Amino acid sequence: MICRILLFISLTSCVCATCVLDVTKTPYPAEENNNITLEWIFSTKPNSSSTSLNITCKLLPDVKIPTPPVLYHLSDGVEVSESQDVKFAGRVQCDKDALSKGRIRLHVSRLRTDDSGLYMCTVGTDDEKSSGRCRLSVTAAVEQSKPQPESRGRIGLYVGLTAAVLLAVCAGLYFAFTLRSNPDERR
Known part of the structure; x- marks a missing residue:
């Protein structure tokens, strides 16, 4: 009797479809304006009557909203771009080769916080x-250090030298003008 029950359980498990989804990494740390690949591993063993694969990936917001933004949608093996949220439009691509190997690899570009x-x-x-869940944590981009202006001492030196040259030129012109207008003062 026990052998028959075990045989029935093992045969039933071979006929029914099973679907398991695992996340490869969580959390995913990233920086703004960079790219990242989110990855899930799945295994499906469909029975003879179910051969279609359906995938829906969504961002679950902290605040409950009626329809969470869709990152990626595949229905009956066909990508449904119309259901993708505008927030992700043009920034998400699925690796089709990975799907055939039991991996969902979504490349997200130009990350935002x-x-x-x-x-x-x-x-x-x-x-x-x-279903499987993973967390993405995007931090703000670190500003690159700006080149520092020349030191104040060097700037002061340039200003001082320029003032001295201008003063010398003005003095030379003054004396040249006064000597020309008063020729008696030369003697």
């Missing part, structure tokens, strides 16, 4: 689905 948050990716077939 408001991209930070909890991302949930749901993978499923017609019969079964599973």
Whole structure:
């Protein structure tokens, strides 16, 4: 009797679809304006009647909203770009080769600080689905140090030298003018 129950359980598990989704890394640290790849590993073993793969990846906001922004959507093996939130438009690409190997690899470019948050990716077939979550933490870009102006001492030296040259030129012109206008003073 026990052998029959075990045989029934093992046969049932082979026929039913199973879907498992694991996150490869969490949290993902990143800096603003950089690029990152979010990755989930999945395994599906669909039965003969369910062969389609559906994937939906969303940003789960801290505040509850009716429709969380969609990062990526694949329905029956076809990308549905119309359902992608405008916030991610043109910034998210899926690695199609990785899908065939059981990996969801989403390349997100030009990161923004408001991209930070909890991302949930749901993978499923017609019969079964599973989801995994990962956290992305985007920090503000660090400003590069600006070149420092020349030291005040050097600037003061240049100003002083320029003033001395101007004073010498003015004095020379004054004496040249006064000597020309009063020729008697030469003697």
